Structures are given as structure tokens and as C-alpha cells.
Ligand SMILES: Nc1ncnc2c1ncn2[C@@H]1O[C@H](COP(=O)(O)OP(=O)(O)O)[C@@H](O)[C@H]1O
């Protein structure tokens with residue numbers, strides 16, 4: 001089935017999330033509705049504990065909502081098996097975290113290739129895509145370096161290469177600059193903002209980073225308090 005060009009890449013429909021807490025349950029997300037357009041660049045901001053990471057994990061199908069649905073490219077994930085969701089993630093999503101989560105004993109190329117293992121590419125395609133993604137993040141000449149031979153900013157670029165090597169629909173980043181100094185973080189954000197072929201959802205507590213993205217979703221106590229889209233207003 002073909003999709004309208006402006007159909008959302010991802011839609012969160014009335015999502016709530018409960019965690020067990022002291023014999024009862026704690027509701028940390030309350031009926032969230034959110035649509036992410038195919039080329040949206042969204043900052044998620046809000047106080048610590050307001051539910052940002054939980055929402056990102058649910059959007060990325062890493063965690064199941066207690067109620068509600070996440071619709072990806074028009075397809076509901078509510079009835080998908082864990083295997084279906086793993087396949088969806090390996091095809092459609094890329095993830096970047098504060099800690100880079102690279103394997104220390106293998107070089108940048110192999111780290112990126114590993115991320116492609118379940119996306120249905122041949123070994124040759126994995127190699128080509130890994131090298132091309134490392135080129136795109138400015139690390140073409142560091143492709144054979146292991147993480148220990150790279151700076152923090154370079155390691156995060158490898159993680160970004162891994163997140164984009166399969167040309168995902170959405171890149172999710174949870175505090176991607178949290179372990180970097182300001183200047184390095186700014187250049188990592190420049191790189192993420194330059195990824196115009198995918199939607200981008202970035203959790204940040206850095207106001208300058210949030211302000212550098214066209215749309216800002218502010219969370220408080222498990223609810224969306226404000227959703228400002230400068231491009232939509234223009
Ligand atoms: N696995 C979990 N079990 C129990 N409570 C959790 C779990 N994950 C998160 N929480 C709680 O959910 C709330 C929201 O957490 P989180 O999504 O990490 O917020 P943020 O990313 O905005 O700091 C917090 O109160 C946190 O303690």
C-alpha cells in the first residue's frame with residue numbers, strides 16, 4: 001500500500017505506562033498522543049523523571065506501553081510479537097544513547113557492520129554501508145580504529161554511523177551529548193541535524209540544543225505540557 005507523502009513516520013496513540021511500585025503501580029506516562037512527520041526534527045525536553053526516556057523507549061518499541069499504540073509507517077505495533085518488533089527496529093529505527101555502547105575489541109567498521117546484522121544485508125552490503133556511513137559522519141579515515149583509539153566525540157560519531165547505516169525512518173537519541181564537552185556536543189548535534197533523510201527525535205536537557213531544533217515537545221509529570229513547532233507556525 002502506498003502512503004501519503006506527509007503521513008507521519010511514527011504516531012503515538014493514547015499511550016500510558018505503568019511501572020510496579022511498592023505493591024501498587026506508578027503511572028509515568030498519561031495518555032500521550034504525538035505524531036512525528038517523516039522529516040521532523042524534534043527535541044523532547046522536561047525535568048528529570050518526567051517520562052522522556054520511557055516515551056522514547058516506547059516510541060522505539062524497545063518497551064511496550066501499558067495501554068495505547070505506536071503506529072510506524074501506518075502499521076500498528078500493538079499486536080506485533082517481540083520478533084516482529086525487533087525486525088521493525090532493525091529496518092526502520094536507529095538509536096543513539098549518552099553512552100556510546102560500542103564494542104571495544106573491534107574497529108569502527110565492524111561496530112557499524114554489527115548493527116546491520118539483522119537488517120537483511122549481505123556481508124558485502126554490510127561492509128559498503130558501514131564504510132559509507134562512517135564517511136557520512138566524517139570518520140572515513142578512522143574506519144579501522146577501535147573505540148579506545150577514538151575521542152568521545154568520534155565514538156559518538158561511530159554510534160551515529162551505526163544508527164544510520166540502514167537508512168532508518170527515525171533516529172532516536174537520548175541525551176546524545178550528555179557525555180561530551182560543549183563544543184564536541186555541538187558538533188555531534190550539527191551532524192544529527194544534517195540527517196535530513198530521516199526523522200530525528202532527541203532528548204536533551206540542554207536548552208541551546210533544544211532551541212536548535214524546529215520542534216520542541218516539553219514533558220512534565222508524564223504528560224506533554226507544550227508542543228511548539230516553529231516550522232508549522234512559519
Ligand atoms: N523500569 C522502571 N521501573 C520503575 N520505574 C521506572 C522505570 N523506568 C523509569 N521509571 C520511573 O518512571 C519515571 C520516568 O522516568 P524516565 O522516563 O527515565 O524520565 P526522564 O527520562 O524524563 O528522566 C521516573 O519516576 C522513573 O523513576
Ligand SMILES: [Mg+2]
Nearest residue numbers: 052053054174
Ligand atoms: Mg531520561
